[in-house]
Amino acid sequence: MFPLAGIVAVRLAWLGLWRRAFYWLFSLGAGTLVILVGKLAFEFGGWFVPSVNVYSVSGHALLTAAVYPVLFSVSGEARGDRAARFGMFAGICVAVLAAVALVAGRYHTATETLIGMGVGLIVAWTNLRRSRRLLPAGRSPAISALVLCVVLMIVIPALLYPIRTRLWSQGLTWFGISERYARHIGTDPVSGRTVVTVVQLPLPAYRQSSELF
Structure with a gap:
């Protein structure tokens, strides 16, 4: 999901909307941090609330609910407000389907999924309410931007995964976990x-x- 979030940022930056791109990355990072703190509190501290079935809040629900509505809305803005709204609702539908799959597959409890989805929708809403039509008439994305998006989606995650795994493992050792x-x-x-x-x-x-x- 992070490469898809990167596509949104690249799209906005390519169109000169640097402030919107920064706000998108900042808000997504803040929402992710909220969920990450909760997950770490459970995994390393054993903090959970069994009365409401909250243990490890769903990061997948967060990212799906945050990224897809914004991604589809930004993609549709080039064709007008109606396409942008359709993209937003399509993204929300994808987020709901993902949430149902997480609960049905017993990856998360319903409460964990709803909390993650709620935080994700807040992130999406704060970005979509700032949305404006992106492209002036006659302007379209360049091929180079599309190539860059492919790089973000495929190459970068593959390169960073071993580094992330190594840093995570070493970090646990440093903290004596x-x-x-x-x-x-x-x-x-x-x-x-x-x-x-x-x-x-x-x-x-x-x-x-x-x-x-």
Whole structure:
């Protein structure tokens, strides 16, 4: 999702809307930070609210709800306000479908998904309310901008992944973190209610836990 967010920023910057591009990246970063703090509080501190099924808030729901409405709206602005509004609603529909998939697939509880989606929609709304028609008549995106978008989507994430993994692993060592929390979302066979099980695992076993949880 971050490469798609980069496409939005590149599109705005290419059109000379530097302030909108900066505001988009800043607001998305702020929303991501909010969710990240909550996720780290659970994974490393064991902080959660079982009464409302909040453990690890969904970052996927956040990014989907924030990026797709803005991406589709910005893409449609070149064709007018109606296309921009259609793009916005299409993006919201994608976000809702993603949220349903996260809950149905038991990747997150409904509460975790709604919180992440709510933060994402706030980010999208703060950007869309500032929206104006992007392109003057007769102007269209250049091929070079499209090539740059492809680079952002494919090449950069592939190059940065090993670096990110290494820094993350080293950072855990620096802070003396040796254990992390994980949770499994299941269903009680008798009552049919959602049951969440929280376990504390040593770091070497944490990655293997994805096979069990």
